[in-house]
Amino acid sequence: MGDVRVGFIGVGLMGHGMAKNILAKGFPLSVMGHRNRAPVEDLVAKGAREVKSPAEMAADCDVIVLCVTGAPQVEAVLRGESGILATAKAGLHIIDTSTSEPTLTIALAAELAGRGIAFCDAPLGGTPVQAESGALSAMVGADDAAFAVIEPVIGAFASRIVRVGAPGAGHTMKLLNNFLSLGYAAIYSEALAIGAKVGVTAQVFDSVIRGGRMDCGFYQTFMGYALDGDVNAHRFTIANAHKDMRYVTNLATNTGAAAFLSATVKNLYATAEGLGSGSKNVPQIADVVAQMNGVPTVEERKKAAE
Structure with missing residues (x-):
């Protein structure tokens, strides 16, 4: 697993357990500062690296997992000042686990494909307790090539992965x-x-x-x-x-x-x-x-x- 560098944005109620399990599966992990410091500091103590912005994360990661509230937050993380797209390179895979707008997801996937970036959706079923135990379910929207890359990362925190179609189908x-x-x-x-x-x-x-x-x-x-x-x-x-x-x-x-x-x-x-x-x-x-x-x-x- 060591050759795929993973970033995680949104280490809150659900995100902490998900990120913890990504680390436990041997992926090098970067996490971004959160208003609640406790989950960040716990993950850093377990071996994660803290970064200050999405742009800093995108410059150094192969896969970035988003676990934020919804469509406005996804857009902000991507397009905001020091956002992911400021430094994202071709080959980056973004996994949006939020509950977002399918129309936005489809549009983002089409736009980013032109830059060689795969935008995939993998919203979750389950609770924070299941996130901690790595037993979530994931509904994944991705093309074949992207799914092959992201499935092992999702498998770190989800015991049930159902591929439901192209980007947007998951949401x-x-x-x-x-x-x-x-x-x-x-x-x-x-x-x-x-x-x-x-x-x-x-x-x-x-x-x-x-x-x-x-x-x-x-x-x-x-x-x-x-x-x-x-x-x-x-x-x-x-x-x-x-x-x-x-x-x-x-x-x-x-x-x-x-x-x-x-x-x-x-x-x-x-x-x-x-x-x-x-x-x-x-x-x-x-x-x-x-x-x-x-x-x-x-x-x-x-x-x-x-």
């Missing part, structure tokens, strides 16, 4: 995946609120659904909050959920698709963020829907039970 599939989970959160929240109107508690609801055909991993993490008030049961903010749903509805608009449900789901998260809940986690959307319906929130139910 499309990730948005569809998130639409499902965020849509389920909206449905669960509404079902719980309707039940509460007639005295069907979250516990009764769960006793019927859990273990049945409508049970799933996401249901269980969602109900970790709805039943027990565990705010960290699913660590993904409502603001990020709103961003992802905007990307879904943008994609639908750009392709001319009829998109009734995605627009409704997007508007729920937009409302929740507008009401001040953007920094809360996705299962807490249940409280927003409860308040809209005049039934007790999870916190109010817990207090009443004490």
